[in-house]
Amino acid sequence: MVLYKSTRGVSPSVSFQQALLSGYAPDGGLYLPETLPSFSREELRAWAKLSAQELLQAMLPHFVSSDEITAEELQSVLDGCYSKFDDPDDLIPLKTVGSVKVAEMWHGPTGSFKDLALSVVGRLVDYFLEKSGRKANIIVRTSGDTGSAAIHSVLGSKHINIVVWYPRGCVSLVQELQMTTVDAPNVKVFSVEGTTDEADVPLRKISADKEFVSKYNLACFNSVNVSRILLQAVHFTYLYLKICPTVDRYVTFCVPTGGLGNITGCVVARTMGIPLQIVSTVNENDIVDRTFRLNDFSLSDSVVHTPSSAMDIQIPYNIERIFYYLTSQKSQIVRDVMESFERDGRCKLPEAITKTNTYLQTARVDTEELFSAMKQVWQENNYAICPHTAVAMNAGLRLAAQNPEEEIVVIATATPAKFPQVMERGGVPVPRVEQVECLFGLPEHKELVEKGEDWEKRMRDAVASFNQ
Numbered sequence: 382m383v384l385y386k387s388t389r390g391v392s393p394s395v396s397f398q399q400a401l402l403s404g405y406a407p408d409g410g411l412y413l414p415e416t417l418p419s420f421s422r423e424e425l426r427a428w429a430k431l432s433a434q435e436l437l438q439a440m441l442p443h444f445v446s447s448d449e450i451t452a453e454e455l456q457s458v459l460d461g462c463y464s465k466f467d468d469p470d471d472l473i474p475l476k477t478v479g480s481v482k483v484a485e486m487w488h489g490p491t492g493s494f495k496d497l498a499l500s501v502v503g504r505l506v507d508y509f510l511e512k513s514g515r516k517a518n519i520i521v522r523t524s525g526d527t528g529s530a531a532i533h534s535v536l537g538s539k540h541i542n543i544v545v546w547y548p549r550g551c552v553s554l555v556q557e558l559q560m561t562t563v564d565a566p567n568v569k570v571f572s573v574e575g576t577t578d579e580a581d582v583p584l585r586k587i588s589a590d591k592e593f594v595s596k597y598n599l600a601c602f603n604s605v606n607v608s609r610i611l612l613q614a615v616h617f618t619y620l621y622l623k624i625c626p627t628v629d630r631y632v633t634f635c636v637p638t639g640g641l642g643n644i645t646g647c648v649v650a651r652t653m654g655i656p657l658q659i660v661s662t663v664n665e666n667d668i669v670d671r672t673f674r675l676n677d678f679s680l681s682d683s684v685v686h687t688p689s690s691a692m693d694i695q696i697p698y699n700i701e702r703i704f705y706y707l708t709s710q711k712s713q714i715v716r717d718v719m720e721s722f723e724r725d726g727r728c729k730l731p732e733a734i735t736k737t738n739t740y741l742q743t744a745r746v747d748t749e750e751l752f753s754a755m756k757q758v759w760q761e762n763n764y765a766i767c768p769h770t771a772v773a774m775n776a777g778l779r780l781a782a783q784n785p786e787e788e789i790v791v792i793a794t795a796t797p798a799k800f801p802q803v804m805e806r807g808g809v810p811v812p813r814v815e816q817v818e819c820l821f822g823l824p825e826h827k828e829l830v831e832k833g834e835d836w837e838k839r840m841r842d843a844v845a846s847f848n849q
């Protein structure tokens with residue numbers, strides 16, 4: 382049976398199903414498979430002909446054993462999982478833009494790369510709940526795309542309820558409408574009068590209440606959930622094979638980075654043998670760049686608000702998963718580093734991390750550089766990119782100029798149509814997207830949460846109200 386252990390190595394190992402339906406491990410770490418498969422180049426070449434759904438069918442049994450889900454059951458769970466994508470036969474369209482390629486990972490129902498993994502996570506969770514006769518409740522605190530992608534992944538589910546909680550004014554109007562125009566009995570959306578950090582407080586308190594978590598079977602759909610990382614590793618494998626079916630060279634993926642979830646998928650793919658080089662690109666919230674380039678793993682004083690707002694984070698919580706792989710799974714080292722960081726707000730990384738990194742580089746891109754990349758690709762290629770993608774594009778173009786031989790793929794994480802104000806500021810026309818335009822004028826379904834109210838009670842009541 383495939384078991385999952387915590388990056389910090391103290392908590393007991395759990396099954397896939399348990400990891401899927403939980404958040405952090407009890408020791409504060411994050412779950413990962415005890416062992417990862419290693420794929421030969423021949424095996425990978427044989428997979429190059431597969432569709433994304435067929436590749437899931439081939440790779441997922443390495444992460445969840447047949448005792449938990451048989452091949453037939455898996456097939457029926459996966460059947461049609463990408464049916465709401467623009468073109469299920471071309472899941473991640475590739476474009477050539479100047480000296481780089483762009484992989485558009487955002488062609489799912491909400492225009493975000495998160496649709497790729499969440500379209501499958503919702504189905505897997507539903508499958509296990511149906512089998513056990515239980516229900517699960519999810520609380521999502523979002524200041525970007527996770528809310529709408531999570532809602533869409535559970536639409537129609539009889540077993541999963543979702544509470545979405547977003548700080549008013551910190552999400553774009555389109556992102557807000559994508560959440561508030563959904564009318565479904567298992568969805569409740571709250572618009573909160575507060576900052577991202579303030580909006581986090583009630584969720585942290587509730588997550589620490591073991592009794593409440595167990596009574597309502599609270600699960601978590603952000604990239605703390607290991608299934609999102611593994612599914613994204615499959616999607617990066619699919620993308621690599623589309624670019625290089627002969628599996629005979631390295632390809633460099635430049636990835637817009639916030640909480641490091643998406644890039645951890647790349648790291649897992651690389652650890653399983655996919656010949657990738659990875660560039661994690663960040664905005665002014667640059668802890669990832671400082672950590673890997675300067676060995677300065679330290680908290681900044683505050684979050685800087687930038688046009689690539691989904692990447693405006695202080696603590697890239699998936700970093701310990703990357704440390705875990707860089708140390709060849711030495712959880713004692715990961716635990717020491719993370720505990721020291723949590724205690725002191727900083728930690729000097731040991732050589733077991735700094736000297737073993739052969740595949741992950743970083744780049745910091747400021748707001749001026751973001752807009753210059755956005756404008757350049759529009760003026761030279763008539764191609765619009767979202768502000769997050771523009772961060773990776775700036776780094777990708779720089780890298781391509783320095784190393785013309787290198788094959789560079791910029792990962793596009795959202796449709797530019799979601800960010801009309803930023804696009805206008807960059808002087809780039811906003812592309813018309815049917816999915817977005819149809820949102821305007823639809824009735825909204827949201828509850829307002831104001832300053833001075835008991836937010837924790839509102840959140841608890843919302844979960845309880847689904848379960849009366």
Ligand SMILES: Cc1ncc(COP(=O)(O)O)c(C=O)c1O
Nearest residue numbers: 639640641642643691769794795
């Ligand atoms: C559009 C977009 N790009 C990039 C990111 C960063 O992804 P990650 O948090 O997995 O690093 C996000 C995450 O919210 C996002 O919504």
